[in-house]
Amino acid sequence: xxxxxxxxxxxxxxxxxxxxxxxxxxVRLWAKLEDQNPTGSVKDRPALRMLVEAEKDGxxxxxxxxxxxxxxxxxxxxxxxxxxxxYRLVCVMPENTSVERRQLLSMWGAEIIPSPAEGxxxxxxxxxxxxxxxxxxxxxxxxxxxxxNSLSHFEGTxxxxxxxxxxxxxxxxxxxxxxxxxxxxxxxxxxxxxxRIVAAEPRYGELVYGLRNLDEGFVPELYDESxxxxxxxxxxxxxxxxxRELLELEGIFAGISTGAILHAALAQAAKAVKAGERADIxxxxxxxxxxxxxxxxxxxxxxxxxxxxxxQLWA
Amino acid sequence: xxxxxxxxxxxRTYTDGEKSVTGEGGTLSEVIxxxxxxxxxxxxxxxxxxxxxxDLRRFVxxxxxxxxxxxxxxxxxxxxxxxxxxxxxxxxxx
Numbered sequence: 001x002x003x004x005x006x007x008x009x010x011x012x013x014x015x016x017x018x019x020x021x022x023x024x025x026x027v028r029l030w031a032k033l034e035d036q037n038p039t040g041s042v043k044d045r046p047a048l049r050m051l052v053e054a055e056k057d058g059x060x061x062x063x064x065x066x067x068x069x070x071x072x073x074x075x076x077x078x079x080x081x082x083x084x085x086x087y088r089l090v091c092v093m094p095e096n097t098s099v100e101r102r103q104l105l106s107m108w109g110a111e112i113i114p115s116p117a118e119g120x121x122x123x124x125x126x127x128x129x130x131x132x133x134x135x136x137x138x139x140x141x142x143x144x145x146x147x148x149n150s151l152s153h154f155e156g157t158x159x160x161x162x163x164x165x166x167x168x169x170x171x172x173x174x175x176x177x178x179x180x181x182x183x184x185x186x187x188x189x190x191x192x193x194x195x196r197i198v199a200a201e202p203r204y205g206e207l208v209y210g211l212r213n214l215d216e217g218f219v220p221e222l223y224d225e226s227x228x229x230x231x232x233x234x235x236x237x238x239x240x241x242x243x244r245e246l247l248e249l250e251g252i253f254a255g256i257s258t259g260a261i262l263h264a265a266l267a268q269a270a271k272a273v274k275a276g277e278r279a280d281i282x283x284x285x286x287x288x289x290x291x292x293x294x295x296x297x298x299x300x301x302x303x304x305x306x307x308x309x310x311x312q313l314w315a
Numbered sequence: 316x317x318x319x320x321x322x323x324x325x326x327r328t329y330t331d332g333e334k335s336v337t338g339e340g341g342t343l344s345e346v347i348x349x350x351x352x353x354x355x356x357x358x359x360x361x362x363x364x365x366x367x368x369x370d371l372r373r374f375v376x377x378x379x380x381x382x383x384x385x386x387x388x389x390x391x392x393x394x395x396x397x398x399x400x401x402x403x404x405x406x407x408x409x
Contacts (some may be wrong), residue, residue: 121407177407209323209404217374217405231383
């Protein structure tokens, strides 16, 4: 395969069967390997699309400064695209994210403004909105509310999965900005309305939920609950356990959030087996495990891994 | 029918600092009513009435055995002995 530039390689990722994790011939699991995007995560899709759309509508001009609140992956994707297209990037990132993500962001040329660990990404969003008000010339692409985020999945991820797997019965992905599920969900609601759309959201330690009051809570502007059918909260223990199973049984070295998604996918598989129904369950591998090695999730017992992840934004 | 309800930091002022309390009832709505008798004020933080209809507050997520109740019947989601209810504020990911 030949491409004109790295940016042209975004998307078109493999969908891989998981013969050892699938419970039977009739109930099968399929992994959409989004870690095989150029910077190694699913976020290359929305990042590039948000940038291209902002160029098209004129809000992003040559030499501009882009601002984005991110726990890491979106920032890394934007940093790569911004470098290739000649923009400066400023990322607001919570302190309790892995050191690899911070290093990668710097390597790709982004400037990082840390936000307090307490309150997690909510704080990053708040700080970024303040900065945007102080610097009206900066362009905040704002992944939580930018329709180009879900559009990248509506036109890319969704059609790719259905084309590779016309017998699809379930689609399972993580819920952060909600972009993947909103885009794929909207696509499948019309193209294959019988497909069950399932969300897995990470359940962090208490520090991350340390809001001062409930009105500081946050629901991304993109979120439309009618586009999903079920939503599961998955803690670090189950996420790490599944991440390790994916590695040991199928050879896929994924990040911790993928373990949370696999946990929800396996629950759907168990349900189908119990009901005696056929199922083809596709789920998203968001990124590889490389950028989480320092968290300690991949060594020692589950108890040790769980303890090390306490207070960290592991997804 | 004892249902364990895990309370987020921000609402522990209503539970004397307890992380986890127990409630009784066959539905989430009944469990919340029962919590209110032992921990007055907590119901108002979880539930609001709009157009005469009670619903969970926008930034409150409630899970029964890790599944978001907004997809399983909302406040009328049935619960049974041994189920675990988790209350969490809605936070950003990404």
